[in-house]
Amino acid sequence: MLDESDGKMAAALLQMSCLYRGTLAVRATGIRTLIPGIVPAQFRAFSVRREPEVGENPFYEKYRDKIQKLRSSKPKKYEARLENRHEARREALGQSKQEEQEGEQEVKQQVKQQVKQQLENTDRMAASAASTQNKTLGSIFNMETIRDKTGEEIAALWMKFYSTKDTVSAVIPAQIYELIFSRSQTCQMFLYALPQEDGYEFFVGQWSGHELHFTSLANVQTLGENAPSQLILCHYPDLKEEKGLVLMTAELDPKFITVHHAQCLANQVKLFYGTRREETYRLVETFNHRPADFRHTSVLAELERSGLGPAAEPTGS
Incomplete structure (x- = not known):
């Protein structure tokens, strides 16, 4: 005891x-x-x-x-x-x-469970990307019926065609698209900030030919090179020389991104890649060629300056 x-x-x-x-x-x-x-x-x-x-x-x-x-x-x-x-x-x-x-x-x-869901999304969007790559302007428009139309008439038909669909579309002047495309050859990636109610969500955009693929930064961190595309902006330069315009539409995953968000990201492409303002495009160059000097806060500041920040309303291209 x-x-x-x-x-x-x-x-x-x-x-x-x-x-x-x-x-x-x-x-x-x-x-x-x-x-x-x-x-x-x-x-x-x-x-x-x-x-x-x-x-x-x-x-x-x-x-x-x-x-x-x-x-x-x-x-x-x-x-x-x-x-x-x-x-x-x-x-x-x-x-x-x-x-x-x-x-x-x-x-x-x-x-x-999370990885399984992400892989299912990857397979689905990979199939969508493959179908997008095989899609030509002729599969959307009857090229014979628009051959004699002016650029303005074709632009009006394009925007009317997509006005009732859950996607985004745009008609880009040839000179602006030439600038955007030439820059995409040397600066294939950029970080975009999507305004949300409680701040920003970051998306990585990567060019592949005339397509621009977007996926959230969270996906990139989790899945790396296997991250699925949640939005693809498809550009059709077929009429660039003859009509002076490039037509654009998008494939998007509605589970992860809305039409409003897709439009906001599309507007940012024009802002950062199609700008004549050197300070703005320098952010793209820094991200691609001097990543150690890149600051994501500079992207947010540029969005605020341009009016594409949280207070911005949905706009057309």
């Missing part, structure tokens, strides 16, 4: 084995910055534990004499209490380990 002091001493022995020794922050290997200057460095925290010395226990000084006396006079009893301490420690660690494993399994299941 233990007296009160023996009970406190046993508690002191038990506490020695349960002292926690903090955490260590280590940069996780295999994680790279997908968008330089935007994606923050990621860290993983590891628990660091070690067996404390008896003398480190805060109760040691108070019970040192009794511990030493018990150890010398009743070594078997001392060893038994040490064994009980280890057993209690093993039970505590076992329970903690089980809870940790259950938590990890739950997180893994959630991640698995």
Whole structure:
């Protein structure tokens, strides 16, 4: 039967084995910055534990004499209490380990479901992108019926055709599109900011020929090069030389992006790639060729300056 002091001493022995020794922050290997200057460095925290010395226990000084006396006079009893301490420690660690494993399994299941959904979206949008690449202006318009029409008449027909569809469309003057396209050859990517109620959502736009593919920055961070296109702006330069215009329409995933948001991103393409203002286009050059100097806040400032910020109303091209 233990007296009160023996009970406190046993508690002191038990506490020695349960002292926690903090955490260590280590940069996780295999994680790279997908968008330089935007994606923050990621860290993983590891628990660091070690067996404390008896003398480190805060109760040691108070019970040192009794511990030493018990150890010398009743070594078997001392060893038994040490064994009980280890057993209690093993039970505590076992329970903690089980809870940790259950938590990890739950997180893994959630991640698995998210990845499955993203991959399904990737397959669907990849099929959409393939159909878009194979689509020609002749598959939309009867080229024979518009051959004798003026550029203004063709533009009116194009905008009327898409006015009842859940997408965006535009008629771009040939000179402006030539500037946009020539810049897309040397600066294929840019970071766009989509105004939301509580701030901005960032999208990455990447040119592929006469198509401009958009996906959210969150997708890029999660899936990298497998991130699905959520919006594709398709440009048709077939009439550029003869009629002096380029026709544009879009393929979008309505689950992730609205027509209003698609229009906002399309307007930003003209703002950043079709501008004559050097300070504005310099942001695109910096993003592509000097990423370490790029600041996403500069994009937000330019949107505010141009009127395409959160207060902007939906507009046509």
